[in-house]
Structure formats: C-alpha cells, structure tokens
Amino acid sequence: MIEICRVSKSYNRGQVKAVDDVSLTVQGGEIFGFLGPNGAGKTTLIKMITGILNADRGSIKINGRDIKDSPLEAKMQFGFVPDDPNIFSRLTGIEYLNFMADVYQVSSEIRVERIQKLLERFEMSTAAADLIQSYSHGMKQKIVVIGALLHNPPVWILDEPMTGLDPRSSYDLKEMMREHADAGKTVFFSTHVLEVAEKVCDRLAIINKGRMIFCGSLEEIRTHARENRSLENLFLELTENA
Amino acid sequence: MHRFWALLKILLINYFGISIFQMKTSKNRKPYFKKIGLVLLIIVALAPTIALYVKLLVRGFDALAPLGQEGAILTLGIVLVSFIVFLFGIFYIINFFYFADDAQSLLALPLSGYQVLGARFSVVLVNEYLSALPFLLPPLLVYGIKSGASVLYWLYALVGFALVPLLPLGLATIPTVIIMRFANLSRRKDLLKILGGLVVIVLAVGYQFLFQKSGPNAMDTAYLQHLLTDRSGLMNLMSRVFPSTRYLGLALINADQLSGLVNLLVFAGLSLLVVALAWLTGDKLYFKGLVGSTETTVKRKKLSEADYRRAGKGLPPLLSYWAKEMRLLFRTPTYFINSVMTNLLVPVLLTIPFFIQGRNQETTMPWEKLLSEPRGQTIIMAIIVGGIVFIIGSNAVTATSISREGRELYVSKYIPLSYRKQILAKLLSGYLLGMSGAVLMIIAARVLMPLDNYLIAMLVGVTLVAVIPVVEAGLLIDLYNPKLNWENEQQAFKQNFNVIFSMLLAILLGGGIIYIVIRYIHTPVQAALFILLGFGLAALFLYYFLMTWGVRRCHELEG
Known part of the structure; x- marks a missing residue:
C-alpha cells in the first residue's frame, strides 16, 4: 500500500511548483496508473515516493513505513524501475x-x-x-x-516502463504487473500512453501542472465526464481545462 | 578551413563549459560567478608556491650571474614546461581524442582527419597554455626584469611562450595516435587503450632518460668545468631532455643580436615541423583509431547453472556496493587513467632511471650517506610519506566519488543501503587504491635506495594511518559540491574543480609533513609518532564529520 498525504515539491525557491498538495492512497491488489502530459509532475512524485527527492511538505508511507522517518525499511518494501534505464553500463x-x-x-x-x-x-x-x-x-x-x-517486493513502482520495449516484452510486463497485483501486491506506474492505462489499470489518477485533477476508476472518470467517450478525449479535456 | 574554425569554436565552448553569450543572456548568473570565484580561489591557493618559485629564480639568477650563466633560469623554465606539457599532453590526448563521447558523433560529420585532430589538438593546446603559465611566466619575467632586457627580449618571450607547448604536445601526439590505431584493432579495446596509454608514457619517459644518459657524465671534472665556465653550459645540460629548448634559450639571451633571431626562427621551425608531422600522422591514423572504438564485444553466451551459482554467492550490501565502485573505476578508461594509473605512474617514473642506468656507485652513494644517520632517515621518511599523501590526493578517487555517479546518483538514493554504509564503501575504495599506490611508492623507494627493513616497516605502519584523512577529506570536498551534471565521463574528472582542490590539499598536507618533520623532528621514531598522532586525530575528526554532516548532505543531494 502507498499512502501519499498532502505532498508538495517546488523548484527555484518556490517559483515552480512541480507537485502541489497531492494526496493519494493505492491499495494492495491493484494496479494504479498515473497519467499526465509531459512535465506534469509524474516523475517528481515518483522520485519522492522512492526517496530520490525530498518532499517540501506532506508525508509518504509505503506499507506503513514513512520514507522520511524510516527510509531503509520503506525502501525494502518496493522495487523501482526508473524512466531512464541507462545505469551501470560497465x-x-x-x-x-x-x-x-x-x-x-x-x-x-x-x-x-x-x-x-x-x-x-x-x-x-x-x-x-x-x-x-x-x-x-x-x-x-x-x-x-x-x-x-x-x-x-510488496510494492512495485515503475516510471514509464513500456518505453522502448518490443511488443512481446511489453505484453509480458503487463502480464507480470497483473500477476503481481493478483497476488495482493501493489503496482504503481506512470505512463503517458493512454491505451496502456486503459487496458491495465484498476484505478488511475491524472496529474497536470503539479496538481492532481482526478483520481478514480476508469468508470468513475467516464461518469465524471458525463458521457462515454474515449479516454483520450477525456484526458485532453481534463488537462486542457485544468 | 571554415569548418576547422567552426569545430574549434564548438569544442572550446563545450570543453570549458562557458559560453560568453550564455553568460550575458542568462538570468541566473550565480553559476558563472561561482566558477570565477573558484578560479580565483585556486589562484590564491597557488600564490605561496608561485612566490617560492619566483624567490628561487631570483636567487638562482643572482648566484649564476657572476658566472655569466643566468640564462640557465630561462632554460629551466622552458624545459620544465616542455616536460609538463608532454606528460599532461599524453593524458589529455588519450582522454580528449579517444575517450570523449563526442569523439564518436564527429565521425558522422563531413570533416577530415586533420581538421578534427587539429581542432582537438588546439583545445588541448589552450589547456596546456594555462598549465604552462605559472611555470614559464616567472622565469621570463625574472630574467627580463633583472637583466634589464630590451623590447626585443619581451617580444621574443611572447613569441616563445606561444611556441613552447607546440613541440612537446606534437611529440606526445605522434606515438599516442600510432599506438591507439593498433589498440583499436583488438577486441578488448578499453583495456588495450589503457595499456597503450601506459606504454606511451613509459616509452616516452624511458627515451628521455636514455637521451640524458647518452651525454657526458655530469660527475666528470672536465665536463663540470665546462659546465661552469661556458656561458651556455648549464643551459645545454638542462636542455638535453628537450634539445630544441636550447634554441629558445639562446634566442632570449641573445635577443639583441642577429643570432637571437636565427635561434628563434630555428625553434619556431622545429616546433611547427613537429606539429605538422603530428597532424599528418593524425590525418592518416586518427579516424582509424576512432571508428568503432566504442564497440563492445558481445558474447551472447548462455550462462550455465554453475555460472549462476558462482556469480550468485552474494556479498554483504556494503561490500557489494564497494565491489561495484571498484569495477566501474577499473572498467571506465577515463577513471582508470586518471585515478588508478596516477597511483602506478609516479613509482614507475621514479624507478625508470634506475632500471636504465643500473645501480651504480654514484646513484646510491648520496642515499647511503643520508640513510646512515637518524636525521637522514627522518628526512627520507618525511619525503616518502609526503609523496604518498600527494599521490593519494591527486588520484582523487574519493574526491570524485560522488561526482562520478553523475545522473546515476538517484540509484544510491532509492536502494535500501544507508548513506553511512555508502560513505564507508567509498572510503574503502579510496583507501585500498591509496594503499596500493603507497605500497608501490615504498617499493620504488626501496629499489632506489637502501632502506632497511625497520624503516620500511615504520613507513608501512605510518602510511596505513596517513592515508585515511586524505581519503576522507577528498570525499568531504566532493560531498560539499559534487559535479553531477556531466555528459561524458571525462568531464567528471577533467572539468571538476574538486580534483584540483584535492590536489591542493594534498600539496598542503604532504608539504606540511615534509616541512614540519625536516624542521623540527630528528629521529624516524619521533617522526612516525608525530605523523601517526596528527593524522590519526585528523582521521577521527573527519570520520565524525562524515558520519554526521556527510550523511545529512547525502540526504540533501538531489541529482
């Protein structure tokens, strides 16, 4: 389980708000998709969850362990796939x-x-x-x-995990995410590919300009928009009007 | 030619990381002021050493003037700079010609070998001018002012300064380009390039000493007399390392005569000839040494069950983190050449003359006399420990350990390994590499001089402790202001002020040991106790600082 409570982060001495007062709870057994246009604050929030960045305000708990107060215990709870896989090339x-x-x-x-x-x-x-x-x-x-x-890991955090994967591996990864969630574990991933989110997620949140503008199941989002249409249209509408 | 200038401009901006245009237009000028501040700080830190150099030159001038040999101070400066340019040149060329990431991308552009090599050569040259300045400017000024030199002298000095680095840099380029051409044929390119670099340096230094040896013996009385009575005797002796430097020396001391101009022209001719040769060699070989140089060999072999078991034995997290650090240090050519090889190089360079000249009476006698009494033993001990401290500071293993992570710093932040343990693993890398350099240095000292076992044991014991604070200080320097934003690995080293700070600190500490021990301490045991106590206390203090402030700083750092 991931519990994010009123988390904010800004750059340039408060001039740029990357994440603004975001609260969110992701339960065990679900795949949670985190959507947003480029530069919306997805990676910043993921970096705060994983302890790479320090939040200015708010608290983040992973399976009950606070990333700030008990960082090592919290870090043992998750496995993290960063958006840039260029590491330790030698x-x-x-x-x-x-x-x-x-x-x-x-x-x-x-x-x-x-x-x-x-x-x-x-x-x-x-x-x-x-x-x-x-x-x-x-x-x-x-x-x-x-x-x-x-x-x-009980919690799996992935930042844009499908980027660069061939169709076969992408399919396998989605399968594994499902298996992981079905075993009662948490999967939290960010993406800008709506199709992936639509197919894989149990619930999702949309973030734009650092603020969370929606959080719920796909059905709830559709109801929220009062009519059935593609997630793409919804996404465009939500992020443009925000 | 237009392409050459365009390329040179881009390379210069990229290498020095300063675009004047950017500075003028940027809203946030803080980083630029910080850079200028750092340069000023380095100049201030170097000022006492330069002042000492000037003092020595002035005294040298006064002592040599009655013999009519004051021109020797000029040759000293020119030879010193030539040697430094040559040695640094090999490092710069290997790093900047072959290991820079942008080297590959230039291959796709419609540029010829000599244009790319020429532009890169020029960037290295600018660097070399900066390195040459503190060594060459003082003798030129001291001689010029003290001898009341004419306008022509100053003009020749200016031309000479511009010419001095050309020849040694050209000489460094030729063997490097040739060896790298063949290193690139191998499948294990990284390894062979590193070995190639080492071979170039050893061959080059070996050649210098062979050249020296071929001249008359300095201890020969008739030769000594000639040295002291002939007006350019000392100058000739010194310029044997780089024979062409003699012409510049002669040009400067005879600036007002026609022979001065002739000598200057000869020097210029020789310098330009070597540069032309280097560019010509480069035109034929540079691209061949570069194409495919970053290709990696791929085995694509399935591992056996036994392989998995062997690889999967497991290490405690701290040791595993340390092993990862060491692997990256040894496998990344830039890191290897700048860190690991610095350790190897000094002891190897020190012992080359011994292996070439053999151990004869003349080379051992002064040491034997010095080592036969406690005072001499103390001095030798101070010099060896001081030298070791300097090498460890210069290899900058810990002073770049955070910077080397660059954009991968985030990995250290999300893995469940405490910052305390990460710091310890980094210290361990620095310490072990430092100790390996120290042991090599002690072995080199043993080869050169008859140290007894008692003194060797004491040296090892002292070094075991003396290495610690140097390594700790390096890490603190890097933690304070790591260079994380780099595009290619060589920037983490070559354009990192922390390396310079670490070297300055090492000069201060090493020099401090030598000064205090030689001045105030009379027996090796006292010296050992002094160093153990001083460095032991410093080690404890810095360790405490690392475990408190250092851990906090790791937490704050956000790549």
Whole structure:
C-alpha cells in the first residue's frame, strides 16, 4: 500500500511548483496508473515516493513505513524501475542483478533461481554475461525490471516502463504487473500512453501542472465526464481545462 | 578551413563549459560567478608556491650571474614546461581524442582527419597554455626584469611562450595516435587503450632518460668545468631532455643580436615541423583509431547453472556496493587513467632511471650517506610519506566519488543501503587504491635506495594511518559540491574543480609533513609518532564529520 498525504515539491525557491498538495492512497491488489502530459509532475512524485527527492511538505508511507522517518525499511518494501534505464553500463547484466540482490539482501539460493527464471521470461539469458553497455534500450529496460523484482517486493513502482520495449516484452510486463497485483501486491506506474492505462489499470489518477485533477476508476472518470467517450478525449479535456 | 574554425569554436565552448553569450543572456548568473570565484580561489591557493618559485629564480639568477650563466633560469623554465606539457599532453590526448563521447558523433560529420585532430589538438593546446603559465611566466619575467632586457627580449618571450607547448604536445601526439590505431584493432579495446596509454608514457619517459644518459657524465671534472665556465653550459645540460629548448634559450639571451633571431626562427621551425608531422600522422591514423572504438564485444553466451551459482554467492550490501565502485573505476578508461594509473605512474617514473642506468656507485652513494644517520632517515621518511599523501590526493578517487555517479546518483538514493554504509564503501575504495599506490611508492623507494627493513616497516605502519584523512577529506570536498551534471565521463574528472582542490590539499598536507618533520623532528621514531598522532586525530575528526554532516548532505543531494 502507498499512502501519499498532502505532498508538495517546488523548484527555484518556490517559483515552480512541480507537485502541489497531492494526496493519494493505492491499495494492495491493484494496479494504479498515473497519467499526465509531459512535465506534469509524474516523475517528481515518483522520485519522492522512492526517496530520490525530498518532499517540501506532506508525508509518504509505503506499507506503513514513512520514507522520511524510516527510509531503509520503506525502501525494502518496493522495487523501482526508473524512466531512464541507462545505469551501470560497465557492469555485466549478471553483475548488476547480483548487486541488486545483495543490496536487497536476497539469499543465494532464492536469487539464483529467480534470476534464471526472470532472465528466461524476458529472453535475456544469453545477454546476461555481456556488459550492459552492449544492450539495446529495450534490453536495458528489461534488466532493470528484473533487478527491481528480485526481492519480490510488496510494492512495485515503475516510471514509464513500456518505453522502448518490443511488443512481446511489453505484453509480458503487463502480464507480470497483473500477476503481481493478483497476488495482493501493489503496482504503481506512470505512463503517458493512454491505451496502456486503459487496458491495465484498476484505478488511475491524472496529474497536470503539479496538481492532481482526478483520481478514480476508469468508470468513475467516464461518469465524471458525463458521457462515454474515449479516454483520450477525456484526458485532453481534463488537462486542457485544468 | 571554415569548418576547422567552426569545430574549434564548438569544442572550446563545450570543453570549458562557458559560453560568453550564455553568460550575458542568462538570468541566473550565480553559476558563472561561482566558477570565477573558484578560479580565483585556486589562484590564491597557488600564490605561496608561485612566490617560492619566483624567490628561487631570483636567487638562482643572482648566484649564476657572476658566472655569466643566468640564462640557465630561462632554460629551466622552458624545459620544465616542455616536460609538463608532454606528460599532461599524453593524458589529455588519450582522454580528449579517444575517450570523449563526442569523439564518436564527429565521425558522422563531413570533416577530415586533420581538421578534427587539429581542432582537438588546439583545445588541448589552450589547456596546456594555462598549465604552462605559472611555470614559464616567472622565469621570463625574472630574467627580463633583472637583466634589464630590451623590447626585443619581451617580444621574443611572447613569441616563445606561444611556441613552447607546440613541440612537446606534437611529440606526445605522434606515438599516442600510432599506438591507439593498433589498440583499436583488438577486441578488448578499453583495456588495450589503457595499456597503450601506459606504454606511451613509459616509452616516452624511458627515451628521455636514455637521451640524458647518452651525454657526458655530469660527475666528470672536465665536463663540470665546462659546465661552469661556458656561458651556455648549464643551459645545454638542462636542455638535453628537450634539445630544441636550447634554441629558445639562446634566442632570449641573445635577443639583441642577429643570432637571437636565427635561434628563434630555428625553434619556431622545429616546433611547427613537429606539429605538422603530428597532424599528418593524425590525418592518416586518427579516424582509424576512432571508428568503432566504442564497440563492445558481445558474447551472447548462455550462462550455465554453475555460472549462476558462482556469480550468485552474494556479498554483504556494503561490500557489494564497494565491489561495484571498484569495477566501474577499473572498467571506465577515463577513471582508470586518471585515478588508478596516477597511483602506478609516479613509482614507475621514479624507478625508470634506475632500471636504465643500473645501480651504480654514484646513484646510491648520496642515499647511503643520508640513510646512515637518524636525521637522514627522518628526512627520507618525511619525503616518502609526503609523496604518498600527494599521490593519494591527486588520484582523487574519493574526491570524485560522488561526482562520478553523475545522473546515476538517484540509484544510491532509492536502494535500501544507508548513506553511512555508502560513505564507508567509498572510503574503502579510496583507501585500498591509496594503499596500493603507497605500497608501490615504498617499493620504488626501496629499489632506489637502501632502506632497511625497520624503516620500511615504520613507513608501512605510518602510511596505513596517513592515508585515511586524505581519503576522507577528498570525499568531504566532493560531498560539499559534487559535479553531477556531466555528459561524458571525462568531464567528471577533467572539468571538476574538486580534483584540483584535492590536489591542493594534498600539496598542503604532504608539504606540511615534509616541512614540519625536516624542521623540527630528528629521529624516524619521533617522526612516525608525530605523523601517526596528527593524522590519526585528523582521521577521527573527519570520520565524525562524515558520519554526521556527510550523511545529512547525502540526504540533501538531489541529482
């Protein structure tokens, strides 16, 4: 579960409000989509949830652990897939995965099995011994996704996870998100691809210019807009009128 | 030619990170003022060293003037600068010609080899002028003022200053371009390039010493007499390292005669010839050394069950984080060359003359005499420990450890590893690399001079503690103001003021040890106790500071 309570963050000494008074609760067992146009504040909020940025105000709890007061316990609760998978390019895939397993304290027996299984699933087994530098964008994305799943986190946070993935891997990732949620865990992801949100999410929120302008199920959003139309139209209408 | 100038302009702006236009139009000028402030701070920090240099030059001039050899101070400056330009040049060229990320993107543009190499050469040259300034300006000024030189001298000095770095930089370019051409053939390009760089440096320095050796023996009485009586005797001796420097020296001291002009023309001719040769070599070989140089080898081999088990043994988080740091340091050529190789280089350079000349009576005698009494042992100990402190400060492993993370800093922020442990892992990298440099330095010292086991044991013991505060201070410097916003890895090192601050601190600490020990302490045991106590206390204090302020700072940093 993720509990976000009245969180704000601004840049340039308060001149630019990146996230403005956002409150949100994501329950276990659901896939929560976070939508917004470019520069709306999606990544800033995700960075605050994961402890990469410090919030100016408000509190964020992950499975009851406050990211500010008990950062290590909170960080153990989630696996994070950043929007830019260009990391540690001079490590091999297998070295990166073992580094993540070490940091999240996954025992030797469990990690060997999980790494093998996930590499197979993402068709990355033959690339694991090579430097990440030699991977394509999609392969980098996959290795980062695998790294985030090694400790079987109760909460899974993904920032634009489908970018660069081929259709097969994208499908697999959506399947895995579903499996994760069905096992009672939380999946929180940001996207600007409405089709993905429409197909995968149980609930979603729309953010624009740092403010959350809607949060609810797809049905609720449609009711809110008083008539059935595509999410694309709704999204455009909501973000333009905000 | 138009393309050459356009490229040069872009490279200069990119390299120095300052666009005047940007500065004028930008609303937020704080970063620019900060940069100017930092440069001023460095100048102020260097001022005492430069003052000492000027004082030595003035005294040298006064002492040599009665012998009519005051011109030797000019040659000293010119030779010193040539050597520095040459050595720095190899580093700059490897980094800037081959490891810069934009090197690859230029391949796609319609530019020829000599245009790209020429533009890059010119950027390095600008850098070298800046490095040469503090070494060359003082002797030129001291000689000119004290000898009441004519206008022609000042004119020649100006031309000479512009010419001095050309020849050594050209000489550094030629072997580097050739070796890199062949390093690029290999499948393990990164590794071979690093080794290639090392080979260039060792060969070049070895050559210099061989050249020196081929001349007459300095201890020969007849030669000594010639040195002292001939007006340019000392100048000739010094200029043996870079023979062409002699012509500039002669041009300056004979500025008012026709021979001065002739010598200046010869010097200019030689310098330009070497640059032309370097550009010609570059035109043929540079692109061949660059095309595909960032290709990585791909095995695409399926790992066996045993491979998975071996790789998956697991390490405690702190050690795993440390292992990751070390892997990146050793595998990233820029980091390897600037950090790890600095450790290797000084001991290797120190021992080259020994291996070339062999251990003969003349080379060991002065050491033996010095080492036979406690005072001498104390001095040697201070110099070795001071040197080690300087090397560790210069390798900047910890002084760039946050900067090196660059945009990946966020990983350190979201992983469940406390900042305390991350700091410890970074200290451990710096400490182990520092100690490896220290051990090599002690081995080099042992090769050069007959140190007894007792003194060696003391040196090792002292170094084990002396390394700690230097490494800690480096990390504090980088934590205070890390350079996180870089496009390619070499910017994290080459354009990072923290490296300079770390070096300055190391000069201060190393010099401080040497000064205090030589001045006030008379036995090696006292010296060891003094260093252990001083550095031990500093280590404790800085550790406390890192664990309080440092941890808070890690929390505040937002990449």
